[in-house]
Amino acid sequence: MALRAAAALAPHSAEVVLVAPASFSATLGLEWVPDAPGGQGPLAGVVAALERAQRCAAHGCLVLACDLPLVDADLVGALVDAWSEEDVVAPERAGRLQPLCGLWSVAALPTARAALASRDRSVAGVVGRLRLRALGEPEWRTRTAAPDPLLNVNTPADLERAAALVASGGAFTARTGSSGA
Numbered sequence: 001m002a003l004r005a006a007a008a009l010a011p012h013s014a015e016v017v018l019v020a021p022a023s024f025s026a027t028l029g030l031e032w033v034p035d036a037p038g039g040q041g042p043l044a045g046v047v048a049a050l051e052r053a054q055r056c057a058a059h060g061c062l063v064l065a066c067d068l069p070l071v072d073a074d075l076v077g078a079l080v081d082a083w084s085e086e087d088v089v090a091p092e093r094a095g096r097l098q099p100l101c102g103l104w105s106v107a108a109l110p111t112a113r114a115a116l117a118s119r120d121r122s123v124a125g126v127v128g129r130l131r132l133r134a135l136g137e138p139e140w141r142t143r144t145a146a147p148d149p150l151l152n153v154n155t156p157a158d159l160e161r162a163a164a165l166v167a168s169g170g171a172f173t174a175r176t177g178s179s180g181a
Contacts, residue, residue, distance in 0.1 A: 021040070
């Protein structure tokens with residue numbers, strides 16, 4: 001699933017970096033950055049990605065959780081095109097924001113770091129304190145043909161559904177080989 005995420009990000013990023021816990025061992029041919037210390041879970045990954053973007057003098061970074069394997073490059077492109085000065089641009093479907101498929105400004109880093117250092121390590125909680133551009137489904141849907149690009153794979157049943165969509169041609173096919181990331 002990480003390689004599918006990399007394939008969706010590659011057309012919109014100078015490089016694709018895998019952010020994962022320090023214990024992670026399979027880099028899958030991607031540059032690897034460990035999660036930020038002081039926490040576990042998605043917020044530690046977001047902080048590590050933003051810190052790396054800041055070190056590289058980038059204005060922001062694309063974040064795509066590996067458990068969203070049906071996100072395609074077209075949806076990522078919609079996020080990139082929608083970004084102006086917001087701290088986060090993320091898609092929304094049925095009233096639910098998906099900030100782990102988003103473009104994050106390095107301006108969000110202090111708020112994200114503070115949350116990671118606290119007991120409130122909720123990514124949604126962090127986003128609630130930032131300037132957000134929620135890209136509604138009518139906006140992003142015009143850019144992607146994937147039938148369920150925000151399917152979150154958390155259970156074996158979710159994985160079966162994702163695999164069925166890929167097998168039926170209902171989701172993009174990940175590129176194989178080197179993406180130059």
